[in-house]
Amino acid sequence: FDDVGVDFATPAGPMRVVDGVDFDVRQGEFVSIIGPSGCGKTTLLNIVGGFVRPTRGQVLLDGAAIAGPGPDRGFMFQEYGVFPWLTVRGNIEFGLRLAANARHVARRADIVERYLALMGLADFADHHPKHLSGGMRQRLALARAYAVQPEFLLMDEPFGALDAQTRAAMQDLLLHVLATEGKTVLLVTHSVDEAIYLSSRIVVV
Numbered sequence: 001f002d003d004v005g006v007d008f009a010t011p012a013g014p015m016r017v018v019d020g021v022d023f024d025v026r027q028g029e030f031v032s033i034i035g036p037s038g039c040g041k042t043t044l045l046n047i048v049g050g051f052v053r054p055t056r057g058q059v060l061l062d063g064a065a066i067a068g069p070g071p072d073r074g075f076m077f078q079e080y081g082v083f084p085w086l087t088v089r090g091n092i093e094f095g096l097r098l099a100a101n102a103r104h105v106a107r108r109a110d111i112v113e114r115y116l117a118l119m120g121l122a123d124f125a126d127h128h129p130k131h132l133s134g135g136m137r138q139r140l141a142l143a144r145a146y147a148v149q150p151e152f153l154l155m156d157e158p159f160g161a162l163d164a165q166t167r168a169a170m171q172d173l174l175l176h177v178l179a180t181e182g183k184t185v186l187l188v189t190h191s192v193d194e195a196i197y198l199s200s201r202i203v204v205v
Contacts, residue, residue, distance in 0.1 A: 035205030074150035
């Protein structure tokens, strides 16, 4: 982020959402952004995701300006973000069928089996999301995000709706997956405890 500012249009004129943001995320780093509601945390994440363009300044990924979403970035949203009409297996496989991440059928099956096992979902492979608990749906969302092998994982309060015990279990699972996969992560959270537990560095807005 290089002197980034974002204005949103309103009937009363431009509303400045973020201004003068400068920070870097290094390869393999886990950076959390914390701050009060409405301070622009999710807007910063959406810029990296390619969903929002900065009004001022620039955001570079590997030295190139971000022009839009891409397969090099995986996104986990606040809601579960899984497709209710697909099975657990179908959800994980979904991104591997898209042109940007297309894999050979045999390779696709290997990847799906790997993430079913890694996320502890193998016994529920043929179930639909409505049959899963909240924590299991977030495991599924994490599996789907990782299955396409993004270099950069963007997470917008993905554990916020979970109870305390399930949230702690998901945090441990995320650290286990990161130790196995070794990705760069940018997390938005309201929880100071969560940021301290998961992050190598914290940005306070």
